[in-house]
Amino acid sequence: CVKGVSITEYCDREKLSIEERLELFLQVCEGLQHAHQKGVIHRDIKPSNILVSIEGDKAVPKIIDFGVAKAITQPLTERTLYTEQGQLIGTPEYMSPEQAEMTAQGIDTRSDIYSLGVMLYELLTGALPFDRKTLERAGFGEIQRIIREEDPPRPSTRLTSLGEEAEKVAKSRRTEVATLARRLHKELEWIPLKAMRKEQTHRYRSASELADDIQNYLNGAPLIAGPESAAYRLKKFVRRRRALVTGVAAVLVVLVTGIVVSTIFAIGQARAHVEAER
Template identity: 70%
Template sequence: LELIGEGGMGLVYLAEQQEPVRRNVALKIVKLGMDTKQVIARFEAERQTLAVLDHPNIAHVFDAGTTRAGRPYFVMEYVEGVSITKYCDEQKLNIEERLELFKQVCEGVHHAHQKGIIHRDIKPSNILVSNHGDKALPKIIDFGIAKAITQSLTEETFFTREGQLLGTPEYMSPEQVDLATQDIDTRSDIYSLGVLLYVLLAGVLPFDRESLEKAGFAELQRTIREDEPPLPSTRLTSLGDKAKAIAESRRTQIITLTRRLHRELEWIPMKAMRKDRTRRYRSASELADDIQNYLTGTPLIAGPESAVYRARKFVRKHAGSVATAALVAVVIILGLVVSIVMGCRAEQAREKEAAARKQVEQALVRAEKAEKLAKERAEEYRRSLYLNRIILSDISYRDGNMRRVRELLEACPEDLRGWEWDRLNHISSDESCMTLSGHSDLVFRLAVSPDGKRIASGSFKGEFRP
């Protein structure tokens, strides 16, 4: 009826099947001039692939054969729909509705994987969505570069030509873009599903398509193999005015959409897109289960990459720089250790010196206190001696022993002499009072000369003193 699609090796027509059921079908036929052994083998492989798959989310094969000109063809289910991303945006499906649709895609891919088939080209244009009543039904199409894991799809040799990149680069896994290896398994499709989910949520590819197209093939390979894609929330906020249209097509606001992505929803595509395939979801079914976990509020299988894993990956990527930095770090650490040890020793020496200084200061304080106490006691003794001398002087004065009074008073320190000393000194210095001595016995008689200038005394022993 009309040409509705064209691929690298075949043309797809809308046709009408008459028997056994009259219906519109998609007729895929090898292009003229493309009927080489390799193309025919790949074409036959796609037909065999679709023939073994039976799932509501995968387009069915109804018939196959060869034209009169020898060009192989096969008849498959005609999906009257649009790509999944276009459908979601045109219908303005919210996040939950997009996730429900995506979950069906995961179930279809999981069915193919169970049959031992890897799609290898999962992208929006290979997932068509049409309405069946009030329900949207996604269908996976175009298994043209699918790879069998457990069985031979055709007796013809089917291979990827050396240096030929099969698939769409923006949706390719790191192992698929590496032409040096053919070690592709179902986890490659998990990666592509992660990119698809990223686009459904954030409205944009993880890596800018124009940048990838402008970059050389080697740079494209390096980007996909080594560069970590930005988080969907981060990518969305960097789009400026375009982000507003993306949010509106999801019936929400930019801030609300960014917040929802940032909380935990973006962990799901980021886990599916991990460079290390052993850290992706183990199957498309597990990915679908995690989508259901999010929808029901159950804890996710996914989570942000651990700091240990990121550090290990950084070390592998920058081994030379890390080794140099590690060597510098070791030198710095050794220097710090030596400095700390020397510092500790110096601190200990300072503490010992401070302790010795403190001991000396304490000894000096004790000596000063002892000296002060000695001086105080010496002063007390000196004052006591002074007081005793004053007392003895007073007694000697009463006894009339003026000479002794004078001796005692003269012995008194000048700085201690007070009124008591002055009194005794005054009365003992009066010339009208004299002490006469010289007798060894009691004096019983005195005689004074007529002029009053001389005196004579006599004792009981008969002593006479003029």
């Protein structure tokens, strides 16, 4: 029996910062990548299936409950997809659109990537993309429609819509609401939104690629989820290599100043020579 508390409970209880939450989430990505490499799709990734325990002085998340997992090489049957007619396998709040379809087609490792995206969204904002109460009140068909068709709100928008609850969320992340909303709005929210794309081909290709992009964010590098524009890439380069860019700029200023001074001096010399010949 694996001991520990859910990853969301642990993060809030310990008031982990955004950076600390991302570092912990990286370990989850690594664990899921290992499972995928072994040929297993979990199909029910959610906070209560990620238990965090302390080993030594380090928090270690472990993925549990592979009860609805399937082998990648083994085709799904109706029996493994749902236990009875009209009952979803997995948890609706964290379920990918292709799982909500309830067919044997299309479920692969990227279905788990979607669920990781939802969990990351919750770790950042303290809220789910689709309100749990709304899903609980909805009928079976409406749940499917929401998951398959509705786009989740941007994390920064979701945070600011929480009202007084947003203060509690920010406090549990050792920050202020306005500060957290700004951080989310810039680049951080691109990551869970890419993981939760409706089209599987638009998501991260693997848990390791998702982890790489989180590491990119932590390192200040351009994000895989970011725009392909040269302006964005240049801006990130300048930010990461500020000292180098400043040094190069200083050298350029000296060179340009030298060229200008030399040119002015040469023009002055030429004029003096012309005057002397007169």
